[in-house]
Amino acid sequence: MPDPTPPVTPRRAALVFIFVTVLLDILALGMIFPVLPQLVVGFVGGDSARGAEVFGLVSTLWALMQFIFAPVLGALSDRYGRRRVVLISNTCMGLNYILLALAPSLGWLIVGRVVSGITSASISTASAYIADVTPVDKRAASFGMLGAAIGVGFVLGPAMGGLLGGVDPRLPFWVSAVLSLGNALYGLFVLPESLPPERRRPFEWRRANPVAALLRLRANREVLGLATVHFLHNLAHTALPSVFVLYVGYRFGWDARAVGLALGGSGVFTLLIQGGLVKPIVKRLGERRTLMLGLSCGILGFATYGLADNPVVFLAVGLPVMGLWGLFSPASQGLMTRRVPPSEQGQFQGTLSSLMGIAGMIGPGLFTQTFAAAIAPQHGVHQPGAPFLFASMLLVLALGLSLRATRTAPEAVPAAVGPAA
Template sequence: MAAKPAGANALAFIFITVLINMIGFGVVMPVMPQLIMDVTGEDLSHAARWGGRLTLVYAVMQFFMSPVMGALSDRFGRRPVVLGSLAAYSVDFLLMALAPTIGFLLLARILAGALAATFSTANAFIADISPPEKRAANFGLMGAAFGLGFIIGPALGGIIGDALGPRAPFFAVAGLGFCNLVYGFLFLPESLKPENRRAFEWRRANALGNFLHFRQYPALLPIAGAIFLYQVGHWTFPSVWAYYAEARFDWSPRDIGFSLMAVGLAAAIVQGGLARLVIPAIGERAAALFGLAVAVVIYAAYGLVNEGWMVYVLIPIGALAGFTLPALQGIMSRTLPADSQGELQGALGSIMGVSMIVGPYLMTQVFAAFNEPGEPFEIAGITILPQGAPVRLPGASFLLASLLALAAILPLLGAFGNIRRPRAGTATQKAAPERAPAAGE
């Protein structure tokens, strides 16, 4: 079937695709601890350790393959890459639903990580169809799709899991993913114009090659470093929350699902509404720094609360940290020419991949160590605390996330003075100096 050209509704098409994908992701979050305990026969702390390992193998594969998928989308277009990724998504969740052992879950995660390109290619799609001054706001709209997915998905997963068991939500996601694939095949247009396509090059289709190519833009690497630190901390929430809420508040999958639904609702309001108003008004730079400051405070608060109702007070405040990524993505996207947007998103995908390698694995091990302080604390075979954590502190991973958000502010302070915009032409040309920043940017 021939792809339809991107038109006025192209942004809505890609928004819905990301939304459906995120619904599926959110559905399984409340029940993942129970599924891992089911296939391993181990307790909650050990299940958290296995949860980190599952994310680790997914992230390693994504790290190596995301730049390849981004480069392929620059060569052949966004549509075929998105559809292939959606097919892998459906198969992944079907395998997890049927998994008899933890090894089977690991296999499913390896497959999914190798072909995961939906979000990075969706961002490249947005860069294709958005004028430079609207890209940050439209990246924020994709954040709203994430938020809406978390509104629907976790609550649905918690309800299904409580009623039908921990495997049922995985079957539901596999079916939803197939529907998403059919939708994309029928309605997803192609956004990359033929004149903006470039030849596939292996030397550029890897994370290191991407960053070396971007060395002519001096602001990009420090901003990438800030994104990495922020994301390592950010992964604490999706990777640890279900374990943490059960350990700290004795919540059921249904309770966990509704708390994540509240997070999604707040994120949708901020990223789909407030971000599109606030970021243009105060500037991308101020928005990014404000979002990071909120993250510093809110992660520390999550780590210290001792009553479940307090979580619902923190959630709407914490959602304001959602200004960070769309603002930084907008700055980076405006620095590069049109024929390198897919490559940029591939590089950003690699940053996310490395943060997923480090973040969920680190944070789940920290949670397990401080939830069971009698056990030695090991990471990748290296013993950090031979006698185990000194105290029981299930929120320790959130306190670490707060410190990482604070550290992420530092590289931005120097980077913002070095931002350069590209001259009209190809990606190989040097970028011209950016205009002087407006007040508040």
């Protein structure tokens, strides 16, 4: 059945549409962060230790579903268009939030989070949408605006969720459902299709499964190198949600209010940099050097977090330097999408989401165990900043790989990433 929506025309209008779509989606996602752990603990009789174990399992299942299904949904967007996948994803997410709001037991809650992981395609499909409608030399700036939308969502979402959760722990799920379903309705009437029929490709299960999608990266060494850098970036990033709260509470004695203010400040820096500085920096330095600058700032930022012996240095130096790490993602996306043909952008973005899912599965345990070992008295090595120093070293490795992977620039977008796996 052909998509009745006409192809997109003005690029700026299309980017506004996708910006709002992603912003609403991340707002909905962010609002459940403060209350989901409480809901899990309530289902296990108020046992915080057991609740933490179950919540970790639920988070791992979500990442696993993202790993498995992101390439499938990306390939479907290459076949049927981005618009349909975004609309179906947002509709399913809205219905899923209603399921979570009404969940009568832990089993139903787990089912809801599994469904959420399966349908969380909006970011990868939005990235493919941007690649469809933006000239290659302007993609980094457009991906920066996408990052700004994500930053705004993650700043406002948890704050709204905390306020709503104070009224009723299930209220954030209802509001998230309204936002997601409203997002789908908005897209139904406003969001144009970005991938015309002549640029689509048939759907093939043998290409869409996550293992085959990852193996296909081997066909292009530059794409493989940049995708590996992307994975290391995401793995290092998991250090922040995994141990940030534990670290600042242990080292500086911060309470929930101080942590919230610090995270809010971090979000503001991310918004300013990705929303306002990416375009002029890329124009002046180019995508390759912007990527290197972003990774270098990430290295220095994590090192500052890990070594700062007082909160003033942590905040005054660490936060702005870590904010500049945000230059990496839009520059990286700009470089990678140059090397992937239009008919494979959806599947490629799904593959990147699979790599993010792998990082989400292994990162939390890796960094929390590093933190536990670094402060355990029996080990005799008291270095609470060890997880951040480890993340810094991962980015050093990523910087070395990116230097090698970007030595040459493609003269034109290839016809395909490589032969079918």
